[in-house]
Amino acid sequence: MLTGPGEAREADIGIAGGIQEGLLFKKGKIIRKIKQNNMVEELKKEINNIIKEKEV
Numbered sequence: 207m208l209t210g211p212g213e214a215r216e217a218d219i220g221i222a223g224g225i226q227e228g229l230l231f232k233k234g235k236i237i238r239k240i241k242q243n244n245m246v247e248e249l250k251k252e253i254n255n256i257i258k259e260k261e262v
Contacts, residue, residue: 219252221245234258 208258221240228245230237232252240248 219249219256221249 208238216234217231220231222231223242223245226242228240228242230240230248230252237252
């Protein structure tokens, strides 16, 4: 999900996009700031981490 900070905080995982960067949110908390070029890649990694956590 790529959205604003208010909506990203409500999602299980989300990115609030800004100029050339974004904030990666997980369950309402900021995980880290990421560069625009890496947003999709980092979001996929976090989604895969969530999937792995649920498999255990």
